[in-house]
Amino acid sequence: MNQVTSSVNSSETPQHPLPQPERSRSPATATHSKPFPLSRVVLYIVLIIGSVLMLLPFAWLIRSSLMGTSQIFVFPPEWIPSPFQWSNYPEALTSVPFGRYFMNTFMIEVCVLAGVMLTSIVSAFTFARLRWPGRNLIFSLLIGSMMLPYAVTLIPTFVMWRELGGLNTFLPLIVPAWFGGGAFNIFLMRQFMLTVPRDLDEAAYMDGGTPLTVLWRVIIPLSSPALIVIGIFTFIDVWNDFLGPIIYLSDEKHFTLALGLATFRGLNNTNWPYLMAASSTILAPIVLIFFIGQRYFIEGITLTGIKG
């Protein structure tokens, strides 16, 4: 992947729709390109040691998920399961209704993604392209809201849903996505739209188009990279969300995968192979999406410089 670029600094008004590949032949890279062979060797050694440290927990996860309880509690530990206990996976996943949790999570995903895509593109378009009184004030408030600790709004929002009878429904997790789709997504999408040439809008207006025409004919067709970025981030956020479900969902019928996994630990406090098998299963789709959408991931992070 050599698209890793776009500076944080220049993202406000770049001329091109997306980070340019050739930027990765960067100044810093170029100036350090002829070091001593020794430092080269040291560099590789350091990078490889670092990689091993990064990957070791994954290896530990997988190996633990494939062991029997007798082998996992052996000291000193063994790295290769013998035999490979593949049955841990189906057994762990059926011992608790993970199928239902999956369906719940999937339903929330679909509803949230639809809301985020639809309303963030519309909001970003109006902030990037249309002039109306109070626009800058609203945009600043929106951006400012990203700095607000979630703890401040958490309690009143919970109280509101409780009053509205929304506890133990998916509404508290879905409805906010339909109201702008989140400040971060609006910001990211707007950053992207600022790079689309305005001449295209002008042309549409000349032909008697409305802003809706511009949005539909110009902005949406050109915005698919940004929509993919937002889609991936949103999917992952929903998949990983833990605090939302523990606050709003108490009936096991409504559990999401993340919540299911958390309570699974309580039920199977000592069954580490099962717990590791369930954890791997929840991790797998995210890794898959990451490998498919890797390019967009990195563009998304560098396009905004945000996402901590």
Place this chain on the structure above:
Amino acid sequence: MKRPKSGMMRMERNWGLLFALPAILGLMIFTIGPIVASFVFSLTNWTIGGQMTFIGLDNYRTILTEDATFSQSMFVTTYYALGSVPLGLAAAFIIALLLNQKVRGLSVFRTIYYLPTIVPSIANTMLWLWMFNPDFGLLNSLLEGVGLPGSKWIYDENTAIPSLIMMSTWGIGNTVIIFLAGLQSVPTHLYEAAEVDGGNRWHKFFHITIPSMTPTIFFNLVMSLISTFQAFNQAYVMTNGGPNNSTLFYVFYLWRTAFTETKIGYASALAWILFFVIMVLTVLIFSTSKKWVHYEGGERS
């Protein structure tokens, strides 16, 4: 660019407001409304199912003068932030420098270093819980393997927070990528000028790379500080705040107060104190930033 005529402007305004409506409503319902409500709650002694009485600033006074759990959770959170933010930033910066070299398999290395960041937080906590296991966990096995004594990790009040700091350092991929983007935008002409003046690698690093990177360092510092002050999952899933309240993160204490003790008023006051602390810290960093953050050309988005 020509500005459209007034009919056009009216149309733009109407469509503009219509398109902004979801975001404006969202801001009012899910941000501004809750902020106001939260502040009002914080002035009451409301518990779910109980009477709501207006008690002025009593919650704040109790928290700041009598509540030992508050000071403990503030201490724990500060300790965690002071450990994990500098360590995370330094590690991320070093990794970004390494990944900014011309090496074979660069994209593979970048992928590997980013991978931990995408692990769902709940799976992450389960995995580390098992790695921290004092008897059969990965970490003690490794220590044992090289002849070092093991540790009780999160199960001992002295090592619990350092353990969680270590765990947080595993997932610094986003910070690495932002640093990497920053490194790649350091102006080439500065390096060339340094070379002409006979500057060596260290000169270039300390006089060009570091100063050019200060805006990125600043940005990452603020963002990681804000997020570490809101740590929650580790305490909830891994340690339940223990042992002996040594991992009682602030948001975990707040959550417990609000959702298990249902003390809505008191918890709201706790939330406002957190807001205030984060704001003061951010303002402090911003005010010192003029001394150490260099912007080329003086402006920045």
